[in-house]
Amino acid sequence: MTIYYNLSEEYWADKCRRPYFPAVDLQNTVKHIIERVRTKGDSALLDFAFQFDGATLQQLKVTENEIENATKQVSTALKDAIGVAINNIRIFHKTQQLDEIKTETTKGVLCWRRQVAIENVGLYIPGGTAPLFSTLIMLAIPAQIAGCERIVLCTPPDKKGIIDPAILYTAGWLGITEIYKTGGAQAIAAMAYGTDTIKKVHKIFGPGNQYVTKAKEIIQQDGISIDLPAGPSEVLVIADETADADFVAADLLSQAEHGTDSQVVLLTTEANIAEKVQKALKDQISDLPRASIAQKSLEGSFCLVLPTIEKCFHFSNMYAPEHLILALQNPERFVDRIVNAGSVFLGHYSCESAGDYASGTNHTLPTNGLSRSYSGVSLDSFVKKITFQHISAEGLQNLGKTIEVMAEAEQLLAHKNAVSIRLKKLSV
Amino acid sequence: MTIYYNLSEEYWADKCRRPYFPAVDLQNTVKHIIERVRTKGDSALLDFAFQFDGATLQQLKVTENEIENATKQVSTALKDAIGVAINNIRIFHKTQQLDEIKTETTKGVLCWRRQVAIENVGLYIPGGTAPLFSTLIMLAIPAQIAGCERIVLCTPPDKKGIIDPAILYTAGWLGITEIYKTGGAQAIAAMAYGTDTIKKVHKIFGPGNQYVTKAKEIIQQDGISIDLPAGPSEVLVIADETADADFVAADLLSQAEHGTDSQVVLLTTEANIAEKVQKALKDQISDLPRASIAQKSLEGSFCLVLPTIEKCFHFSNMYAPEHLILALQNPERFVDRIVNAGSVFLGHYSCESAGDYASGTNHTLPTNGLSRSYSGVSLDSFVKKITFQHISAEGLQNLGKTIEVMAEAEQLLAHKNAVSIRLKKLSV
Numbered sequence: 001m002t003i004y005y006n007l008s009e010e011y012w013a014d015k016c017r018r019p020y021f022p023a024v025d026l027q028n029t030v031k032h033i034i035e036r037v038r039t040k041g042d043s044a045l046l047d048f049a050f051q052f053d054g055a056t057l058q059q060l061k062v063t064e065n066e067i068e069n070a071t072k073q074v075s076t077a078l079k080d081a082i083g084v085a086i087n088n089i090r091i092f093h094k095t096q097q098l099d100e101i102k103t104e105t106t107k108g109v110l111c112w113r114r115q116v117a118i119e120n121v122g123l124y125i126p127g128g129t130a131p132l133f134s135t136l137i138m139l140a141i142p143a144q145i146a147g148c149e150r151i152v153l154c155t156p157p158d159k160k161g162i163i164d165p166a167i168l169y170t171a172g173w174l175g176i177t178e179i180y181k182t183g184g185a186q187a188i189a190a191m192a193y194g195t196d197t198i199k200k201v202h203k204i205f206g207p208g209n210q211y212v213t214k215a216k217e218i219i220q221q222d223g224i225s226i227d228l229p230a231g232p233s234e235v236l237v238i239a240d241e242t243a244d245a246d247f248v249a250a251d252l253l254s255q256a257e258h259g260t261d262s263q264v265v266l267l268t269t270e271a272n273i274a275e276k277v278q279k280a281l282k283d284q285i286s287d288l289p290r291a292s293i294a295q296k297s298l299e300g301s302f303c304l305v306l307p308t309i310e311k312c313f314h315f316s317n318m319y320a321p322e323h324l325i326l327a328l329q330n331p332e333r334f335v336d337r338i339v340n341a342g343s344v345f346l347g348h349y350s351c352e353s354a355g356d357y358a359s360g361t362n363h364t365l366p367t368n369g370l371s372r373s374y375s376g377v378s379l380d381s382f383v384k385k386i387t388f389q390h391i392s393a394e395g396l397q398n399l400g401k402t403i404e405v406m407a408e409a410e411q412l413l414a415h416k417n418a419v420s421i422r423l424k425k426l427s428v
Numbered sequence: 429m430t431i432y433y434n435l436s437e438e439y440w441a442d443k444c445r446r447p448y449f450p451a452v453d454l455q456n457t458v459k460h461i462i463e464r465v466r467t468k469g470d471s472a473l474l475d476f477a478f479q480f481d482g483a484t485l486q487q488l489k490v491t492e493n494e495i496e497n498a499t500k501q502v503s504t505a506l507k508d509a510i511g512v513a514i515n516n517i518r519i520f521h522k523t524q525q526l527d528e529i530k531t532e533t534t535k536g537v538l539c540w541r542r543q544v545a546i547e548n549v550g551l552y553i554p555g556g557t558a559p560l561f562s563t564l565i566m567l568a569i570p571a572q573i574a575g576c577e578r579i580v581l582c583t584p585p586d587k588k589g590i591i592d593p594a595i596l597y598t599a600g601w602l603g604i605t606e607i608y609k610t611g612g613a614q615a616i617a618a619m620a621y622g623t624d625t626i627k628k629v630h631k632i633f634g635p636g637n638q639y640v641t642k643a644k645e646i647i648q649q650d651g652i653s654i655d656l657p658a659g660p661s662e663v664l665v666i667a668d669e670t671a672d673a674d675f676v677a678a679d680l681l682s683q684a685e686h687g688t689d690s691q692v693v694l695l696t697t698e699a700n701i702a703e704k705v706q707k708a709l710k711d712q713i714s715d716l717p718r719a720s721i722a723q724k725s726l727e728g729s730f731c732l733v734l735p736t737i738e739k740c741f742h743f744s745n746m747y748a749p750e751h752l753i754l755a756l757q758n759p760e761r762f763v764d765r766i767v768n769a770g771s772v773f774l775g776h777y778s779c780e781s782a783g784d785y786a787s788g789t790n791h792t793l794p795t796n797g798l799s800r801s802y803s804g805v806s807l808d809s810f811v812k813k814i815t816f817q818h819i820s821a822e823g824l825q826n827l828g829k830t831i832e833v834m835a836e837a838e839q840l841l842a843h844k845n846a847v848s849i850r851l852k853k854l855s856v
Contacts, residue, residue: 081833088533088827095531096541101523105516105788113524116767118801130839166837202801221645225801229651244853250846257842284849288842331818338814339544346818349850353843354819357834358827360533361815373546373630373653375813385803386766387789390759390774391782399516399786405509406785409594411558414685414716415781418678421712422777425672 001252001266001281003274003303016319018232018368019300021261030214034189041195048186053127054159055181060197062163062179070168082170085358086137092360093142096379108395115383117147120199122191124206127156127183131164132207138362138377139205139227140174146382151176152191152201156183184208185215192219203227205364205377227377231368232261235352236321238312239268239277243327247348248273249280251325254353256297257290265319266303267312274303313337320371323352342371393426429680429694429709431702431731444747446660446796447728449689458642462617469623476614481555482587483609488625490591490607498596510598513786514565520788521570524807536823543811545575548627550619552634555584555611559592560635566790566805567633567655568602574810579604580619580629584611612636613643620647631655633792633805655805659796660689663780664749664769666740667696667705671755675776676701677708679753682781684725685718693747694731695740702731741765748797751780770799821854 007015036044042060049055098115105111123139125132136153143151153176157163163181171179180198182190188208194200204216205227213230220226235255239248252264268274281298285291306312313334316324320340328334331346338344342365343355356363364377391399400419407415435443464472470488477483526543533539551567553560564581571579581604585591591609599607608626610618616636622628632644633655641658648654663683667676680692696702709726713719734740741762744752748768756762759774766772770793771783784791792805819827828847835843 077833078837081830081837084534084827084830085834088537088539091533092531092539095529103520103523103788105519106512109516109782109787111516111520111788113806114763114766119767132838134834134838217649223657223796223798225798246849246853247846250842250849253842254840254846257840284842284845288845289839290842294842335542335816338542339547340812341814343815343817346816347820349821349824350817350819351824351846351850353831353835353840353846354537354824354827355815355817356831356843358830359537359817359819360531360539361817366812368651370651370653371812371814373812375811376815378541378813378815380808380813383803384768384794384799384801385806385808386769386799387771387783387804387806388763388774389771389778389783389787389789391778391787392775393777396777396779396782399512399782402509402512402786403781403784405505406513406562407781409506409509410560410562411717412682412685412781414678414681414712414718414722415784417712417716418675418682418779418781421674421678422779425674 001278001298001301001303003278003305005271005305006307007304012315012318015302016369018263019261024210026210026214030185030211030218033185034215034218037186037189037195038193042197045182045186045190045195048184049157049182052184053156055157055161057157057161057181060180060182062168062181067168067172070165071172073165074169078166082133082137082173086141088358088360089137089141090145093145093379098385106395106398108392108398110390112388113385114388116386117149117383118203119148120150120201121148121382122152122154122201122204124187124204124208124212125153125155125167126208126212127158131166133166133170134357134363135207136167136170138364140176142377142379143382144174145379148382150178152198153179154182154187154191157181185211188212188215188219192222192224227364227381228366228374229370231370232263233258234263234321234367235323235325236265236267236316236319237325237327238316239266239273239327240309240329241270241273242329243273244348245273245276245280248277248327249284251351252281253284253288253294255323256294256301257288260293260296262297264297264301265321267315268303268305269307269309269312271305274305277303320369322365322367322371325350325352340372342366342376396422397426429706429726429729429731431706431733433699433733434735435732440743440746443730444797446691447689452638454638454642458613458639458646461613462643462646465614465617465623466621470625473610473614473618473623476612477585477610480612481584483585483589485585485589485609488608488610490596490609495596495600498593499600501593502597506594510561510565510601514569516786516788517565517569518573521573521807526813534823534826536820536826538818540816541813542816544814545577545811546631547576548578548629549576549810550580550582550629550632552615552632552636552640553581553583553595554636554640555586559594561594561598562785562791563635564595564598566792568604570805570807571810572602573807576810578606580626581607582610582615582619585609613639616640616643616647620650620652655792655809656794656802657798659798660691661686662691662749662795663751663753664693664695664744664747665753665755666737666744667694667701667755668737668757669698669701670757671701672776673701673704673708676705676755677712679779680709681712681716681722683751684722684729685716688721688724690725692725692729693749695743696731696733697735697737697740699733702733748799750793750795750799753778753780768800770794770804824850825854
């Protein structure tokens with residue numbers, strides 16, 4: 001990780017640009033997969049499971065038996081941990097409910113909003129070596145609090161046609177029973193357009209590889225909404241003289257191990273801390289099973305030593321990180337300066353992995369600078385906020401003239417007439 | 429408007445499909461426009477203003493003088509009406525502020541959310557015969573309540589290089605001064621990527637023709653967010669025996685006059701009402717300046733006479749209308765049955781045009797069935813909700829084991845280590 005001392009502001013915009021990994025053009029490949037799922041339905045999904053996952057499946061849907069078996073394979077320690085995480089995430093996401101406030105904007109004109117669940121949602125959890133049951137928790141909990149009627153889970157099977165027990169246990173514990181063994185672009189297509197077995201959903205959530213990302217991009221153009229545009233994960237740490245270099249290095253590495261395209265950034269006022277962190281990174285990385293991934297990620301990462309904490313926040317807001325860690329004394333003082341960030345971790349004991357798993361906040365967050373305009377997944381992501389208005393005869397008499405004048409100025413006379421015809425009947 | 433009596437449910441899905449208007453493939457044309465703006469900047473915008481709007485502009489930015497002149501040209505009646513509308517819309521959107529609630533999910537683990545304004549937002553208002561100053565109000569008010577630092581307005585000039593006075597007056601009244609004379613795909617490109625004169629924004633709002641729609645779709649792939657996918661406007665009315673056929677017909681026409689691709693739907697339990705509305709439509713349409721547009725729209729529209737109000741709501745939720753009018757006695761009884769809708773109008777005096785202009789609710793709403801998963805524009809659209817967590821040493825001691833176990837199960841050892849290294853220092 002290169003350290004830059006007092007880098008002039010003219011170079012900041014350049015540093016805020018994320019490392020560029022030229023994407024393979026998957027448009028045609030993914031369109032072809034989607035088309036096959038749309039025309040061949042379940043049989044395409046079974047074919048793809050064989051082709052991409054090496055699995056010969058008898059059926060797509062996971063059975064109750066499989067969920068029961070998975071339960072037996074998960075350790076008590078993991079079950080307990082999942083229980084604690086679910087509890088915290090539930091508590092925090094429950095605070096996100098919308099209170100219905102009826103407001104009288106003009107006498108006789110009542111307006112309010114209502115939070116109504118999206119009926120059908122699809123959750124995608126990738127396969128591969130690490131089973132991301134934590135992401136399942138992060139998506140399923142707000143979906144359940146919202147009251148989504150149908151929560152569908154798609155995840156690819158292994159070669160034996162089996163889903164990771166931790167994922168099945170988590171789903172079972174949460175009462176999610178509509179689980180299908182399908183992955184990649186084909187799973188996204190199935191949830192978007194439906195097959196005989198998998199009925200279509202209205203919104204699709206979850207991470208995935210570049211096929212999944214491309215498929216989500218394509219189906220979004222077709223009116224199926226998605227959680228967030230995907231991008232490599234990232235963290236930015238702001239550290240002052242009170243920061244513990246070992247803690248900071250551990251946080252940077254916990255981000256760096258995600259993927260070679262992850263970016264980690266350290267901003268500090270202390271050259272001394274920058275150098276200590278540099279050293280701690282070297283010490284800690286060697287013990288990691290994913291050291292080579294973390295190493296690559298660090299090569300695309302950097303540290304800026306800046307003259308003041310104010311400058312650090314200025315840079316951080318320009319960069320707009322997914323995760324922002326404030327390794328600062330009394331970090332609450334700085335909360336007002338944060339303009340762009342996905343999730344913020346205050347103080348020396350708020351490590352990012354706490355938010356990744358169990359503090360209660362959601363870990364599905366805007367990457368790649370999107371925290372300038374996007375929020376992370378929350379209860380909001382699983383509901384629509386429908387507006388209501390009730391206008392009494394008196395209300396329309398109070399507001400009618402206003403509407404008539406405005407509609408006429410926009411040359412929409414039928415709009416005006418909808419008011420005039422009512423006012424006329426009221427006046428007789 | 430065709431009336432169907434007791435249409436069997438097997439045909440409902442077909443009726444819920446919106447009329448299909450094959451889109452001209454504008455991908456290449458719009459990409460070319462965007463590319464020219466990216467490479468040539470302001471000079472491309474001036475060229476396009478000449479080419480598409482027939483205007484020879486000296487500069488893109490509207491001057492203070494122009495705003496002052498516009499103020500003189502707007503009637504007092506319209507000024508008063510705009511004032512009333514702004515007041516109501518402000519009152520309602522102010523109720524959408526998020527209270528910051530700090531929640532302790534586990535002892536020592538504090539989580540909360542904060543609403544932070546998107547710094548730079550761009551509002552697009554189309555030109556043409558009708559100046560949509562109402563849309564400017566609907567977008568600018570929540571942007572201002574959110575606290576967006578920079579609110580940019582782009583709208584095309586007429587042949588003389590002039591912006592409609594009602595739009596300029598409204599902008600001036602709201603204190604919006606960054607107004608540019610540019611329209612179409614080129615305006616969207618300028619706000620997305622920036623030129624010398626128009627600095628780039630982070631999110632773009634507003635309606636437009638198919639060039640604008642396509643441009644918004646393209647720039648969204650590039651990480652600039654947009655308000656909502658565009659589609660033709662629509663209304664669905666549910667009427668019982670207490671409905672006034674003249675009112676219902678006026679509401680249907682106020683939607684139908686928007687465009688030939690607008691769809692209006694009437695659901696009623698009373699054959700009698702259906703037929704009366706049919707007649708009232710004929711009576712009212714002839715007086716409208718936009719009669720031919722409304723007529724075309726009605727041809728693509730329909731009425732269903734259904735046996736019960738329950739069936740009407742069932743169909744309405746399947747259709748997922750942008751606007752839903754309940755021309756029913758005691759409509760409040762039915763609020764719980766509404767699952768999919770953009771904005772709802774309760775009772776015989778709540779006409780859609782009230783919400784279009786002045787009741788207080790927003791008129792930028794999800795069309796084309798998107799109300800199944802999208803909300804209309806609100807204060808939420810102009811903010812990010814950033815999550816925060818503060819974990820004390822005690823908090824990490826309480827939660828540490830949980831994180832370690834979960835991270836290990838996901839084979840993310842650096843995630844685990846970020847906790848272990850802290851717990852270790854705490855235990856000495």
